[in-house]
Amino acid sequence: MRPFESLRRDPVLLTLIGITLVGCGLFFVFAGDSSLQTQIYWATQVPLDAALALGGWRLRGLAHTRYRRFWSMIGFAGASFTLGDSYQFLHTVLAPGIPSMSGGMVQTVFFAVGMTSNVIACLIFPQGLRTRRERFVFWLDATTVLVGGGVVAWCFAFNPISSVHVDRTNASVTAALVLVATFSATKVALIRNPPMARIAAWPMVSAAMIQGVSTFLPGDFQSTEHAYVFVIRLLPSVCIAVGPWIQVVLLRIGAVQDEPKRRPYSLLPYGMIAVTFVVFFMMLPDTATSQLVGATAGVVVITCLVAGRQLVAFHDNMQLIERLDQANAVDGLTLLANRTHFTEEIPRLLTRQSSMLHIDLDDFKEINDTMGHAAGDTLLIEVADRLRAAVRPGDLISRQGGDEFAILLPGAGPDDAALIADEILRQLAVPLDVRQHTVVTRASIGIAPALPGDEASALLSMADIAMYEAKRRGKSMWVHYTDDMGARVSAEAVLIREMSQAIENNEFMLVYQPIVRLADERLTGVESLIRWNHPTRGLVSPVEFIPLAERTGQIVTIGLWALGEACRQGAAWRREHPEAQNMSVGVNVAGRQLRTPGFVADVAAVLATTGLPAGNLTIEVTETAVLDDEESHEAMVGLRALGVKLALDDFGTAASSLGLLLTCPVTSLKLDRSFVESITTVGRQSAVATAVSQMASALDFASVAEGIETVEQRDLIKKLGYQYGQGYLYSKPVAPELIVEQWAAARV
Template sequence: MRQEDRATMTIGDERHVERLRPTPMLITAVAGLAAAIVLFAVNVTEQRTQVVWGWMPAMAGTAIAGWACWRTAFTPGLDKVTARVWRSLAIVCVLIVLGTTGDARLTVANPARLDQEHDLPTAICYALAVVVLLWALLRLPMHKREHRDRAMVRFVLDAATVSITIGIFSWFLVNQVHDTWNSNGPAIVPMIMLMALGLIASLAFVKVAISGFGGVDHIALRLLAAAAAVGAGGGGLFPLLLDVRPGLSGSQMFIPATLLFVALAADRQRRAAGVPQPERRRRSYSIVPYVAVAATDGLLLTIGHGAGREIFTVALGAVLLTALVVFRQVNALRENGRLLQRVDANLVQLNAYQDQLTHRANHDDLTDLANRTLFEQRTREALVAVDGGDTLSLALIDLDDFKAINDRLGHAVGDALLVVVAERLRAAVRDGDVVARLGGDEFGLLLPGLHSEEATEVLDRIAESLTRPVHALGYDLLVKASIGLAEVWPDASPQELLRRADLAMYAAKERGKGRHTVYDARLEQDQAADAQLGAELRRALDNGDFTLVYQPIVSLPDGKWTSLETLIRWKHPDRGFIGPDIFIPIAERTGLIVPLGDWILRTALAQAAEWQDRFGAGAPGEIGVNVSARQLREPGFAADVRAALADTGFDPEKLVVEVTETAVFDGGIALDTLQNLVTLGVRIALDDFGTGHSSLGLLRTCPADILKVDKSFVDGIGGRSEEAVIATAMIQITNGLHLQAIAEGVETAEQADTLFRLGYRYAQGYHFSRPLSPEQVHAQLEAASVLPV
């Protein structure tokens, strides 16, 4: 074994307590005991030294032990109760010094004095020492309050058992070994009482050690128990077992031996100060009564053996019956102990299950974040703290276009993505912040002590962490999140705080996603206006207040109609004309875009079918209908289009579904829906190309037939070369990909001529025609049909 390993070994199983090494105080105590033994041996047959020298080691050893106890009481790391115990032990040592001094004084004054003879002050000192010791031990909080009374009763019964047993043995030894003391029996009573009290003190130490009081080191307690046993047993039984001459006392040896144990215990406690005491396994029963019964049975057999065969036989039978009863009881107690251990183990397991159930009830199974219930509870608790003057911010996080990932790649990939996002959220917040998964792809943050301005720094860290690709089951995904933030205000409620953060989050989505928005009062006004307009939108749809208009798409350079784009108009009875740029986003947020879009599609197809029947080849070749992203993500949208075509009898190849590039940029179910429409024969047009998530890769994945170049690239085409370069690049791309290009927003003849020179053959805009009502379209078609060929 290496030297450094030996230096870290400990007494017992404790690895954190420094190994006991000799100290000057311990060396002095050992030297005192050695001196006492030498002096006793020198004077055992004849007094060769002065009598007082025989008592000096006892007085010096007791003083050293008292000083060790007093120093231990002030060791850093001790709790108040433990320090009080060691102060009490120091007082006990002082009382023993006084008692020893009294014995020495009496011996010097009367060399013929016998060991058991004490004057009253000396006997009082010894008795007070034992009483103080017992009082200090009995004040230790060994048990919970509800068990303290039962523990005290058991201790009193054990103490009475010890006292009776000691009394019986002492009486027998006095009468059998030292008959000469029979005439002085009353003088032996104090010695027997002190011995009984000393052994009871030893019993108390053992009880405390087994009970596992956390402050006093349990090995130090056992050393103190050994000290009490040595002092009581040795000092009391030595004069009964060994006939020594007057003037010589067993206490001269046993007091130094006792106080050596005390000094060892004090040194042990100093080294163990501040180290948590391990949980001690307690025996389910006390062995004290059984030891007392066994000792008394042995004494009974000894007495019976000398009293005759009949008495010995009866005594032997009584002892055997007692042994059987004890064996039966101990066996039952052990069985009960095993049952209790199993019950304890089951209770521990049940508590563990309860903890697991509690954790699962308050945490999300997938990410192990707090769930909505725990998040709302923590919010309520945080709001209570806010009443004390603190502040609080709450954020709601919603992953943008997460549904597309689930639909396109599967729920397993979506779950793996959520786990990674949860880990990044944990890493971005402080230790005291609360991160929760509220459901689906929505997360919550509780940021105590932060104003909204400070909380935005946390949100910036979160946004930055999400910019890194997320690896989920073999896919590298880019994640964006819309975040709403709300700061607490006086008398805030958890529900209202969550609602404000939710409102801010949806505002962030409306402003372009992938950003955060802080709640303010204007959001409430906007929400109220949107809610009012949404209700009126529902009534307008039910009342048939919407109308359709149609803007022609023409060929260049002649301006002949080739197709019509369907546009919706709403004339409010009170507000007048409301533009699609206002009510269409509201319809998408409220879900009304689905029934509204179905009405637009069926109305336009019915109207186009009517023009086909009326004008035949003179009718527009195609009819275009705008479809929103929300409609494309509706299950069964392609089936609804097929049903509308069947109901109206319109040719699918003459229907053009116009979608924005943003609606299909992320792929998913929207792109699958377009593929299903293509199988019906429907043509696809990418509207407003160049203004959204422009990507050339989209032209390869989206089954588009037509590319509509946004008006912003047409406005300055006649005056600035940049627009001309972009327009030229787009026509080259469409030609290379065999797509039909349509220039939108043409308002002047100069723009039309320039576009034609660049290679465009189709256009639409106010230069050719404004949107026309069905009647106006009908009139135009009627007029064209009567013109001479």
């Protein structure tokens, strides 16, 4: 609303409107006195012309430097109009004669000079046309309008519509200049990066249109006996005067003009030829043959120009259709075949034994997360180029989406496919610079055999299975598909489907493994462990279903259930057994859970619902789950703010354990069982266990050793300074009622 409010309050615009209203009012007050009305008409024209000149000069300094020449010529046009109309006003006052709004020879010359200046300003203005073709089309349209204006002017010069017109030369000049000005002003209003906002340009466009209409209105609309004729003829001057001042106001308040989304002025040539033919045929019955030569020649020329424009449009349409076809077949970023086109081409190319490759870039998400999606796009384009360099002519490469690619190798058996896969890995391994960073790209590749008649979806599925097997084996390698892989994936698919119903069917259960204080071997806490009591398979090991749950995202739902069940059980123990008042209940949480929005709020809600104090809950996370992960770190800080304890589980198995100790707000370290099992026989295991204990003590962390199974291990762990122990020496994971029995046995 601000631009419109500023326009309504601008003193110059209000003055121009006031002058216009006063002039129009005087036309009606002195109706019947044509001489006085004509004098008022020319007197009112002068300040409007001066406003145009002053506005153009003002914008010459306010607007961008590339618009300076444009506004200088507009200001010059206003000055020409001012001089011509001032002369005509003085002439009507000092030497009154037959009232006329057409002006005499002097006024006509100044009008022609000013209008020509306007037209030149519009035509030489930087058009924003980037290519030779765009410039050719524009000037083809411009020539069409110019020739059409000339034909119309020629016709009116020999046979004007109204008998009131006595000056055919003046009428023809006015016709030509007004038509050309209409085109030029419309161009300025609608081209890319115009010199003035559309709200300012349209009044000037309207001025040229009104001028043309008012010049050729027949009959009573040309007679000075009617007051409204003066109003109609004054309107163009008002519109052309207010345009620059609207632009001045917009620049002063910093309003931003929108770039037009389309350019309707390309339709002008077709409208111009319609006007030309209408006027030509109107003149035809009453015009001598000799006078039709010029008009006929102009009509022929404009017809040829529009025909040429149609040929250009036809060519453009054909190119557009080709681009649309290409867009439907090509990935927009890499220019490789897209998934749809790739699938359609497989039956045509699959005429003999062949191979299908499925390629997935390793750790591509880290590029997007650390360097941004623009860097990721740059990398994908480079990968596409390297894939082209690695395959043979005739091989079909496609981008399946994201960082996944598929390649059909017609006629390539397993050995040839392996050689090409090796070449792809070699090409990708060459370092490349992405946004001033050196990146080494790795990929996992699955290879599947392809035979004529195979379904594209089946081939892609087999290659995809092999690709995931390559990732499972360590990434940056290729793997051939085997039937065993397919069987395993099918079995996993069934397990995933059944797992989605396990919570509703109450198939999950928790068991608890005691954690004892090594000083007196009293029970101080438990770690809750999930089990799946499958109705037909029996107990399914977490090793089987937890990785699948993490991969599919079901771990979030399963983990929330386990958290609620463990807290419920811990709260029940505290209510029923005095020994459980300070007992800690440990719950394992996956990295995907930590990164789930609202996880901290879910924990707080579970604690509030179950009544378990936050200090009695220990969230156990692995090092890999929180490695260089901002979302996980924020979640852990939020958990500590609740009062929940945090344990770094399986400590010592990841590469960045020491760095994590400085950033993660953990309260205890749990030494991984792999360091405990050989601690009494392998010196290095004992050294690592010693270092972990010393770090925990120095950082004021609690220390827990997992996997204690023998007395010798317990004694050595205790000697190394560990505070707590956990393992089969004390108890296997048991049902909650057996935890109660351990308290009872301890009291005996």
